[in-house]
Amino acid sequence: MPGGRLTHQDRARIAAGLTDGLSYAEIARRLDRPTSTVSREVARNSGPRGYRPQQAHQATVQRARRSTPAPPRAAGAPAGAMEEEIIELAVRSGMPRTTARVHVDLLMSEDGRSTAAELTRRLKVSPASVSVAVNFLVQHGYVRRERDPQRRRDIYVVDDEAWYHSIAISAQQTLESARAAMAAAEALGLDTPVGQRLTKAGTFLERVIQDMTESADRWRGLLK
Structure with missing residues (x-):
C-alpha cells in the first residue's frame, strides 16, 4: 500500500x-x-x-x-496553544481536522453552545465543512443538537455527559460488530477454522465492551 x-x-x-x-x-x-x-x-x-x-x-x-514542529508548551502558554495541542491529539486519533477544530471550539467556549453560523464565522471555514463536522460529532455522541424554535436554527451543545454518551455509542457499535462476528461464526460452523477465529474475536470484543460499559456507568457520576 x-x-x-x-x-x-x-x-x-x-x-x-x-x-x-x-x-x-x-x-x-x-x-x-x-x-x-x-x-x-x-x-x-x-x-x-x-x-x-x-x-x-x-x-x-x-x-x-506553514507547518513547523511545535516547541513544547510551557506553563502559562496561551489558550490558543492548548487548543492546537488538543486538536493535534484528536487528529492523530483519526478525527478529521475540521471536525476536531469544531469540537475543540465548542469545548473551549464559555457555555459549550454554538450555531453553525457562529462556528463558520469563528473558524473561517465553509458552511459545508461545518455541516460535515457537526454531523460526525452528533453521530458519535460528542455533541448534541438542540432546536431554537424562535429563530428556527440548530444549536450544537457540548454538555457535561458528552464523554459518557460518546463511549456508549462507540461501545454499542463495537458490540454490534462482535455479535455479527459470532453470528457469522455460527453460520460458517463453529468447528471450522474461520468459525473458531470469529468466535474468539467476537467473544473478546463482547467481554471488553461489557467491562467498558460497566466502568462508564460506575464513574458517570463524576460528570454530574
Whole structure:
C-alpha cells in the first residue's frame, strides 16, 4: 500500500469518483489507500461547491509550507496553544481536522453552545465543512443538537455527559460488530477454522465492551 501524501493526480481521481457516485471505500480501493484517507481528504477540503481537487491540492501545499514542529508548551502558554495541542491529539486519533477544530471550539467556549453560523464565522471555514463536522460529532455522541424554535436554527451543545454518551455509542457499535462476528461464526460452523477465529474475536470484543460499559456507568457520576 503506498504511503505519503496524496498527489494532485490522486485528488483528481477522488473528484472523478465522487462525480461518478462511488463510495469512499471504492475510491480508496482504486487508489490503494485506506478509506479513512479519502474520507478525511473530502471532509477537510470540501467547500460550498463540493470537493475541488485543484483547490484541495493548493490548500494542502500551503498548509505544509506553514507547518513547523511545535516547541513544547510551557506553563502559562496561551489558550490558543492548548487548543492546537488538543486538536493535534484528536487528529492523530483519526478525527478529521475540521471536525476536531469544531469540537475543540465548542469545548473551549464559555457555555459549550454554538450555531453553525457562529462556528463558520469563528473558524473561517465553509458552511459545508461545518455541516460535515457537526454531523460526525452528533453521530458519535460528542455533541448534541438542540432546536431554537424562535429563530428556527440548530444549536450544537457540548454538555457535561458528552464523554459518557460518546463511549456508549462507540461501545454499542463495537458490540454490534462482535455479535455479527459470532453470528457469522455460527453460520460458517463453529468447528471450522474461520468459525473458531470469529468466535474468539467476537467473544473478546463482547467481554471488553461489557467491562467498558460497566466502568462508564460506575464513574458517570463524576460528570454530574
